[in-house]
Amino acid sequence: MTGPMSFSRWTSAMTNAARERLTAVVHGRVQGVGFRYQTEREARLLGLHGYVRNRADRAVEVVAEGPRASLERLLAWLQQGPGMAYVTEVEASWVAASGAYDSFEVRY
Numbered sequence: 812m813t814g815p816m817s818f819s820r821w822t823s824a825m826t827n828a829a830r831e832r833l834t835a836v837v838h839g840r841v842q843g844v845g846f847r848y849q850t851e852r853e854a855r856l857l858g859l860h861g862y863v864r865n866r867a868d869r870a871v872e873v874v875a876e877g878p879r880a881s882l883e884r885l886l887a888w889l890q891q892g893p894g895m896a897y898v899t900e901v902e903a904s905w906v907a908a909s910g911a912y913d914s915f916e917v918r919y
Contacts, residue, residue, distance in 0.1 A: 833873070863916075
């Protein structure tokens with residue numbers, strides 16, 4: 812039997828419930844054109860947490876958590892990318908946020 816939920820656990824659960832996780836795989840000419848660093852900048856401006864990294868298949872993977880509206884704005888940006896990029900496809904999936912990230916970073 813479990814007791815009542817503490818206020819801090821309740822607020823943490825409610826915060827994560829209002830947040831989502833976007834996982835996006837961006838295909839095209841997206842490596843070697845500043846895509847990761849510009850994605851990091853955009854995500855931080857939107858207040859998102861997570862990471863961006865290059866994949867071996869020459870795509871870029873983005874995992875971001877935050878409010879749905881901010882994630883949708885990041886997704887729209889990913890579909891264009893920075894000026895030197897040429898995006899051909901973005902695969903996106905959505906799940907509930909895990910709260911595993913406390914910042915947004917470029918991973919290597």
